[in-house]
Amino acid sequence: MISVQKLNKSFGALDVLKDMSFDVRKGTTSVLLGRSGSGKSTMLRCLNLLEYWQSGTVEIDGKLIEAAGDSVRPKGWRPQDETALRRRVGMVFQQFNLFPHLTALENVLVGPRQLLKVDKRESQDLALSLLADVGLADKRDAYPAFLSGGQQQRVAIARALAMRPHVLLLDEVTSALDPELVGEVLDVIVDLKARGLTMVCVTHEMHFAEDVADEVIFMEAGSVVEQGPPAQILQAPETAQMKRFLSRFHRGRAYA
C-alpha cells in the first residue's frame, strides 16, 4: 500500500529526513514513533504531498511519486494529480483544524458534497452515519467552538473518512487533548483498525503505539533506527537509542 524508498528531505541546510525507507502493508497500522524534531511529522506530510522531497520515492495507493528536486512538484505531476491523491489519502491533524464556520455535520458533509459532488441526500446520510460511528450523532448541529477537544477530533476523523480514503494519516491526533479525553479518540482509531483501514500514525506517546500499532517505526534525527512489531520493539528493544527513549518514557510515567 505504501512504500518509501531512500527518501531525503531538507529545509534549506537542515536535513530533516535521511534515507528513510519503510513499507506499510494494506490493512495494517504503522506507528512512526520518535521525539519531537525527529522528522516523523514531515515524513507523514510527504505521504499526502503537503511536502515534497529532494530524492527517493514514495509509492502510495498505486501511485509512484518521484522526488521534486528543487521544483515545486515532481516532473509531469500537476496540481490536480495532488488533489486526486489527497482525496484517497486522508489526514487528521493535532489541532483538529475543523472549519469553525460550519457545524459538525457540515464539516463532515463538505468533502463529499463539494469535492466529490455526491448528491445532497446521499452526502447528508453518509455524514450522519459517520458522526454516529464516532458517537456524535447528537452534536450534528453544534459548531466546533462548542465541542470539547476530544469531540472536535472525532468530528475531524469523521470528516477525513467522509472522503472514503484508502489510507488515513494521523498526525499526533491525541497530543493536544486533555488526558481524560485521549481514550475516546483512541477508541475510534482502534475501531477503524478493526475495520481494516490502512493507517499511518505519528506520535511520541507510547500508549498510542501499544494500542494500535501492527508495526512500530522508531525514528531519530530523520532516520529509521529500529522497526518491528510493538511487542518486540517496546519490550525488547535492540538499539541503545530505543532503550533510551523507552527509559525516559517510563521515568515520566513513574512521576505521572
Add this chain to the structure above:
Amino acid sequence: MMVGIPSAVPILFSAVWETVKLSGAAIAGALILGFILAEASLQGGRVAAAVIQIITQLIRGTPVLVFVFLVYYLLPVAGIRLDKTSTAIISLSIFFSVFFSETFRSAVAAIPQGQRQSGLAMGMSRWNVERIVVLPQAMRIALPPLMNLSAIVVKSTSIVSIIGAWELTYATNELVMRTMQPFEYLLAAMAVYFCICYALVWLGKRLGRRLNVSQKDA
C-alpha cells in the same frame, strides 16, 4: 423652518437620493476593486504585492479632496470625457479601494494556516480552499470594519460638490446661499448623513453578530 423657498423640500429629497446613489456606486466600486487588489496582493507574487503596497501608501497619504481633483483633471488628459457624477464615483472608488483592500487582506491573514492545510489535505484545490474555507471566515471578520469604511465613503461624497457634482452638500450649499439660512439647511443635511452612516454601522454590527453564531463569545 425652511421658509423662503417652497420648493426646498423636493430639492432636498432628490439631493438625498443623489447622495445615496453616489454612495452606493462608490462603495460597490471600492468593494470590487478592493477585493481584486487584496487577492492580487495575496496571490499575485512579490512584485504585485510590492506595487500594490506602494499605491496603497500613496493614496493613504493623500487627502481625498486632492485625489478627487487629480482624477477630475487627469481623466480628460487621458482622453476620457465623463460627466461630473461619474468622475466622482470613479475617484471615490479608486481612493477607497485601497482601504477596503487592506481590510480584506488583514481578514484573510487572520485565518490560521492550519485551516488551509486541512482543506488541502482533504483534496481541495487552491480555489476550493479559498471558496469553502478562507473567504467565508474572512468575510465574517471583515464585515464590521467594511461597514465602518462604507460610512466614511458616504460622508466623503460631500466633497465631490467641489468638482460640481450635484448631491446633498451641493444642494444644501445652494439653498443656504439663496436663503441665507445656514443652520436650518446644514443641520438637515447633517441629520441625513448621520442617519445613513448610523444605519450602516448598526447593520454591520448586527450582521457581524448574526454571522458569528459559530463563536462562543458572540
